[in-house]
Amino acid sequence: MDNVTRIGVSLEPDLLEKFDRSLEKKGYGSRSEGIRDLIRDALAEEEWKNPDQFMVGTITLMYDHETGSVKEKLTTIQHEKHDHVSTTIHIHLDHDRCMEILLVSGTLKELQDFSNELMSIKGVLRSKLTMASPASTHMHHIGPRHYK
Ligand code: NI
Numbered sequence: 001m002d003n004v005t006r007i008g009v010s011l012e013p014d015l016l017e018k019f020d021r022s023l024e025k026k027g028y029g030s031r032s033e034g035i036r037d038l039i040r041d042a043l044a045e046e047e048w049k050n051p052d053q054f055m056v057g058t059i060t061l062m063y064d065h066e067t068g069s070v071k072e073k074l075t076t077i078q079h080e081k082h083d084h085v086s087t088t089i090h091i092h093l094d095h096d097r098c099m100e101i102l103l104v105s106g107t108l109k110e111l112q113d114f115s116n117e118l119m120s121i122k123g124v125l126r127s128k129l130t131m132a133s134p135a136s137t138h139m140h141h142i143g144p145r146h147y148k
Helices: 013-026 031-047 070-080 108-119
Strands: 054-064 085-092 097-107 124-134
Touching (some): 013 031, 031 124, 054 070, 097 108, 108 124
Antiparallel strands (some): 054 097, 085 097
């Protein structure tokens, strides 16, 4: 690999052993790869705690389409938040239940509020926000269609 800095890490033997077992289970080829991913994860998690951080992610909804006006309410909210919704996937799970996956972008705070608002609709059984990645900072005030 080009352009890397080598570092030495001191670890207790039993910690290293556990780490090696974990790497093997996950199919890593080397410790360096495993450590790099851990560092990336830790840094990302830190960044994702900032409510103003611009993020891309998904909201996974489960709802009962027979309940009240859940479909109309979901459509209305998604139109109101169209700046935050890039695309949606709808799956008819069974007779009553639908699953919908929204690809979303916005600040962490906006996306959490959005997910909570969806959850509060009667008939929505679950609304789960998953962050994928911070979006590029220079794109922070434009719509999701500009995220590449
Ligand atoms: Ni459906």
